Amino acid sequence: MNCIIVDDDPLSRQVLRDLVAKTDILQLVTECSTAVKAINVLNKERVDLMLLDIQMPEISGFDLLSNLERKPLVILITGHKEFAAKAFEYNVTDYLVKPIEFARFSKAIQRAHDLFTLSSGANTDGGSFYVKVSGSLVKLNESDILWIEALENYMTINTLKDKYIVHFTMKSLQDKLPADQFIRVHRSYIVRKDKIDSISDDEICIGEERIPVGRTFKKELNKSINLL
Template sequence: MPVPSSPLRCLIVDDDPLSVQIVANCIANTPFLTAVGTYDNALAAAELLRTQSVDLLFLDVEMPLMSGLDLLSTLQNPPLVILITSSKEYAVAAFEYDVVDYLVKPVSYARFLKAAQKALELFEDAAEPAPLTPAATSVDPDFTFVKVDTKLVKVLFNDVCYVEALGDYVHIVMPHSKLIVYSTMKAVEEKFPGATFVRAHRSFIVNLKRVQAIEDNTITIENKQIPIGQTYLREVLQRLNKF
């Protein structure tokens, strides 16, 4: 993976000195990352994040006074976040808070690098200009083709309920079927018309025409509860109000 012109500025928030040292060493050995500081409590980190910006936050979940998840709930525009946990039970919470990934202690460099590369891809996606609207491109306004195994399958945009990212694949979900496609969410966003589809979460793109209800930062489509990531909430609400 090419190194960006400026490394992602990383902040470590963890009350475990050994874990801090391990993550700091991992950052030091990753060319596209640079550490800008460490905190052993979420309260002090919250104060810094209100006045300064960082690109990537390595955040411990279990800390005294304020947990990592409590800290996330106080941030209006959080940076990219990788949770550091002592238990896999926080995987669901990580998903709900729209974090990039979660690392279980003790952190190995291989697992760290996988999460860091994911963060870099998301950072670069966000930094790129938005794709042109379908009217200004050659994208057909009614359908596209996606590769499923060895064949190209026609997808009618109106039939799609939502798209979900799962590892290196995306699931294009329709009322009575789904397609599993080797693709990135960025590629889906470029193919699907922006007038109808909106990114609601790092792992979900939804068809605004298919939204049945929205409540408690959750979208309902075909009885599927889809979380709205904090960084996408304003855009989703604005798009729904105008739709």
């Protein structure tokens, strides 16, 4: 993955540069000391991942993300833990607090790489995407998916053939699936519309599986079904 470092502190950039150099799946495009320089690079180069400091002069990392129409995967980096909640409002891949240990950095990069692989698979092969299972990439046909369930720090993709455990966020996976075929019915569930067998007030059935319907999702579900 092509990445850039955006941080106003030279020492921090050096640390990140060393971490990137130790990571085989990353290729450093350049370093930027300001958000303005980063914008120029993003407009000219293909960037898959941005390692972005939050606290920078003039334009902060949050301000930069707010002004990007199309942004790469983002790992936010800061010396302050209190920004964590706000960070994930920007749908970032991960949030690292300085000083950064290589093991924690590697985990964040692997998460970004998994999302990158999912995105690449979805874009290059319509109707299917790839997930990482036991170190291998497995192709999933969207038409085989029954429902997706979020469980703590992972998700299960339930298909006609098998169940797959993946480490994505619910939102990132929902964004990759076609909205005309999949719908979120609960904060922890996404279902494929044409696999729904029945709907009641507070649950839907897919085969023998009973899936709860959240109150905030019920209206959208009712709008999306074909009712005679």
